[in-house]
Each structure stands twice: as C-alpha cells, then as structure tokens.
Amino acid sequence: MTTVRFGTDGIRGIAGETLTVELAAALGFALMQQHPAGLVLIGRDTRPSGPALASALAGAIEAHGGTVIDVGIIPTPGLASLVAGEPRAACGVVVTASHNPVEYNGLKVLARDGRKIPDAEERALEAAMEIALAEPVQVAAPSVVHAAEAEEYRGRYARALAALAQTVSAAGLRVVVDAAHGAASPFAVAALAATGATVLPFAMGDGVINDGVGATDPAALGEQVRAHGADLGIALDGDADRCVVVDAAGRAIDGDVLIALIALDRKRRGVAGSERAVATVLTNSGVERHLAAHGITLERTPVGDRHIAERLAAGQGGFGGEKSGHLLFTELSPTGDGLLSAITVLGLVARAGTPVGAMADAVPLDPQLQRAVQVPPGGGERLLMEPDLQSAIREAEVALAQTGGRVLVRLSGTEPLLRVMGEGPDRAAVTAAVERLIEVAASLVRGR
Known part of the structure; x- marks a missing residue:
C-alpha cells in the first residue's frame, strides 16, 4: 500500500x-x-x-x-x-x-x-x-x-489587497516586483501600485515558474532593480506566500533582518501585540538580542509557518515570520501572504524615509551557515538516526557551545534533504562544524 x-x-x-x-x-x-x-x-x-x-x-x-x-x-x-x-x-x-x-x-x-x-x-x-x-x-x-463566478472570487481577493494598499502612502518609491512566473502574476502590479508607488513588473507569468526567478533566487531581481534605478525590489515565490526584499544595490535583505525591521516598525507605531514577535528555531540569535534591546520578546517555534500561526493564535495575535520570507500578520490574513507583506514593507520604507539597505545594516547578525545534503526518498529518518551522524552532531554542539554558538540538524519538510544550520560569533568554528556534519552525512548517503 x-x-x-x-x-x-x-x-x-x-x-x-x-x-x-x-x-x-x-x-x-x-x-x-x-x-x-x-x-x-x-x-x-x-x-x-x-x-x-x-x-x-x-x-x-x-x-x-x-x-x-x-x-x-x-x-x-x-x-x-x-x-x-x-x-x-x-x-x-x-x-x-x-x-x-x-x-x-x-x-x-x-x-x-x-x-x-x-x-x-x-x-x-x-x-x-x-x-x-x-x-x-x-x-x-x-x-x-462559469468563468464569471471564478473571476468574482478572484476579484474579492484583489479588492482586499487594494483596500490594504490604499492605507499606505508610498508615492515616490520605485519598486520592481518579481512574481516568479507564478500565481501572483495576475495580482501583483495592481496591488502594489495602489500604494502610490511606481511598480515595475518582472517575471509575470510568461516564463517557467521559479526558474531563476522569485523568492528563492532573487539575483535576477537584483539586476532589474539596479538597471531601473529602483529603490527596492520584491520577490515572491510560486504561490506567493513568501516575500523577499532586495535593496537599491540589488542585495537581498536577510529574512531575519526583515522580521526585525517589521517588528521594530510595529512597536514604534504601537500596533497591538507589538511587544512580541514569533519566529522559528532558525532565526538568527543576533535578531533576538536586537529586538530584546528594544523591548520586544522573540518567541521561537519549530520550523514551518504553520507553527508560527499556531503560536500567534495562542497568544492573541501579533506578528511572526520565517527567514525564508513567510511573514504572518494575524490582523490582516489567516496565513502568510507575500503581497500583503510587500505592501507592509512599502509602508515601512515610506514612513522611515531611509533606504531599506541602510535600515538592514543597522540590525546585527551572528555568522550563520546553512547547508543541505540530498537524501534518498523515505530514507531521511534513518540517516538522521545513524550513530556516526548523531556522534558528529554532539561533537558540533559541544564545539560551538564553547563560543556561544549552536547547531541544528533537521529533515526538510518539503524536499528530500537533510539540512544543517550552524550559528555563532566565531565564523570559522561555525563553518568547520557545518562542513564536518555535511561531510559525515554525505558519506553515509554514498555508503548506502
């Protein structure tokens, strides 16, 4: 079966x-x-x-x-x-x-x-x-x-995006939006233009979904931002539940930094629940310390935006997000919405009057490295429990703990991958620990 x-x-x-x-x-x-x-x-x-x-x-x-x-x-x-x-x-x-x-x-x-x-x-x-x-x-x-009925449903969503966008004043900003040739293609330009920003479209459905574009590959968006002299770029993924931001220099803003910028903006505006933010175990410890210094507690969950949503619901709402670009605003949507997130980011940048890259540079991060190993379908759990890998994980934990670092080894929930994350103030120690774990895991996969 x-x-x-x-x-x-x-x-x-x-x-x-x-x-x-x-x-x-x-x-x-x-x-x-x-x-x-x-x-x-x-x-x-x-x-x-x-x-x-x-x-x-x-x-x-x-x-x-x-x-x-x-x-x-x-x-x-x-x-x-x-x-x-x-x-x-x-x-x-x-x-x-x-x-x-x-x-x-x-x-x-x-x-x-x-x-x-x-x-x-x-x-x-x-x-x-x-x-x-x-x-x-x-x-x-x-x-x-009937096509008209389906169109009416899509229109409901488009009107909801426009209603939020019209609460934001982003006139004067130039933004490139990358729809990853995906599901946001029919909605993205109109939604962001309703903020008053000048919107330049990219990857709007005339190519292959997620192929060298979108939230997981924002390099092409960065080139577009530089070519058009835009203030920033927004990259969505294939189903538009992620939002990745690119600054005027074409540099992708770290997802943890974006979480911090939004949390700080909400705190300044006195949004209900803004004394807390929810993120996953992958979120950089530097962000946690930075938010704490501004009176914001970072609560952590297992990886997955569903866990963030559950924690937010249990705590009577608020904001949370993942490094990957899933951002959740419980007062706006029941799930992470890349277009709602993009509208929120445009409002943040417009209010600050400061380039998003400069704001990002003010958020300190600990050196962090994430790598992955392909695993046979269905074989990930056995690999994770291999004694040699468990021993290597313990060694890495001890080594990084000496300098205040940490390591996390987990199976991807969406791809046949074993993922390794290392973090700490000592970049060389983090790199050595992660590379050793990748080496052990890859050797075990090859030996099967």
Whole structure:
C-alpha cells in the first residue's frame, strides 16, 4: 500500500511520479470523509501539471457528495482568505509546490478558517487516502463553474489587497516586483501600485515558474532593480506566500533582518501585540538580542509557518515570520501572504524615509551557515538516526557551545534533504562544524 505523508507544507512530489492524479483523487475522497457533502474551494499556481491534478481532486470530491468551486490561478493566501470569508466553504485545497521547481507539484489543505490544518487532521487524511489508494477512487467529471463566478472570487481577493494598499502612502518609491512566473502574476502590479508607488513588473507569468526567478533566487531581481534605478525590489515565490526584499544595490535583505525591521516598525507605531514577535528555531540569535534591546520578546517555534500561526493564535495575535520570507500578520490574513507583506514593507520604507539597505545594516547578525545534503526518498529518518551522524552532531554542539554558538540538524519538510544550520560569533568554528556534519552525512548517503 502507498504511504501518504504530509510534510511541513502539504503533500509534495514530482508531478506524474510521486504526486499523481490518483493521489489527488484520493485526497478528494478523504476530504469527503471529514466534510460530507461539503463545499471545497480549489486554487492552483501556474504549473503545467496543475489543471490535471485539480480536475482529479474536484472529480473525486463531487463523486463522493461534495461541491467544488475551482477558482483557478490564485496565490495560496488568496484562496485562504476566500475560504475564511465564504460561510459555505468546508475547506480549501491549493494545487501548488510553492517555491519548488516546475517539475514538482503539491496539495495544500486549508481549514475552514483559512489556516493550514492541524497535525491530527493531516493524520486522519493520510489514513483515509491510503484506504482510497488501495483500490480505484470514483471520479466524476467535475462540474464546470462559469468563468464569471471564478473571476468574482478572484476579484474579492484583489479588492482586499487594494483596500490594504490604499492605507499606505508610498508615492515616490520605485519598486520592481518579481512574481516568479507564478500565481501572483495576475495580482501583483495592481496591488502594489495602489500604494502610490511606481511598480515595475518582472517575471509575470510568461516564463517557467521559479526558474531563476522569485523568492528563492532573487539575483535576477537584483539586476532589474539596479538597471531601473529602483529603490527596492520584491520577490515572491510560486504561490506567493513568501516575500523577499532586495535593496537599491540589488542585495537581498536577510529574512531575519526583515522580521526585525517589521517588528521594530510595529512597536514604534504601537500596533497591538507589538511587544512580541514569533519566529522559528532558525532565526538568527543576533535578531533576538536586537529586538530584546528594544523591548520586544522573540518567541521561537519549530520550523514551518504553520507553527508560527499556531503560536500567534495562542497568544492573541501579533506578528511572526520565517527567514525564508513567510511573514504572518494575524490582523490582516489567516496565513502568510507575500503581497500583503510587500505592501507592509512599502509602508515601512515610506514612513522611515531611509533606504531599506541602510535600515538592514543597522540590525546585527551572528555568522550563520546553512547547508543541505540530498537524501534518498523515505530514507531521511534513518540517516538522521545513524550513530556516526548523531556522534558528529554532539561533537558540533559541544564545539560551538564553547563560543556561544549552536547547531541544528533537521529533515526538510518539503524536499528530500537533510539540512544543517550552524550559528555563532566565531565564523570559522561555525563553518568547520557545518562542513564536518555535511561531510559525515554525505558519506553515509554514498555508503548506502
């Protein structure tokens, strides 16, 4: 029997290989076990594999008593806001692999409130999907939603972006926005232009999603910013839940620094809950100390924006984020939204009257190094528990602790990778520790 596993951000795999239409249909069946006769909103990014996966998902939902509204191409946070604002909706699913290359795709399930579903619900879906995969799932020809209805749903999201943007005065700023040829392409320019800024579009859907562009590869955006003499650049990822900022020199601002700048701006403006910020175990310790010096407590969670969202909800709201560019504003959206984040950043820069690069330079960071090793599919947990690797981890922990540093070794929740992060005031010691761990892990992988 096939083993189904949700990672930190839904189910992902290579389309047609490890992520198939059969898997999408199984998810449709499983959702109807949890939400009998429920309404499910479906959206997707721009991957060529998306329509077939969305069709199989919708067909299985409708064959098992549910109703589907296929919204089409829309950012993950856009669908999340639609689910949260649609009283009839039981849940939502976005067909996307976010920042991954085009050959990947994924299935992100959103709860009734627009947030990512909790672990217990994921486990229940996994069990139901495995039952469904044991024998063919019934799939109906999905009903066709009139294009005007889908457009009305997309319009709701566009109007929400414009409403926030109109509270920001960014006239005079020139910004290049990189949509990664992804789901934000139909929305990004209008949303940022509503702030009053001059918006220069880049990677707006006429190329391959995430291919040398977007939040995980902002170098091309940096070149565009310099070429146009822009004040800054904004890079989104394939499903537009991440936001990466590039300064006027084309330099990508460290994601932890961006968290600090936003937290400090919220504190200066007296935003409710601004005495705390939530980030993950990966966030740089220099940021934690800097925020503490300004009366802001940094709370840490496991890696994954879902964990940040849960902590924020438990603490009555506020702001949090990940180094990767997931930024969450509980007063604005149930999930991280790259376009809402971009609008917020434009407001921050306009209010400060200072180049974003200069503001970033004022935030101190400890030297930090992150590396990764490819692991065989399904073999990551065994590798992590290998005695030789565990021994090397303990040695690295002891070595870095002597200078106030730390090391973190974990499995990626979205790719077959073992990730190693080292941090501390002694750059040479951090580099040596991380490289040793990578060497041990790679040797163990080669030896299998």
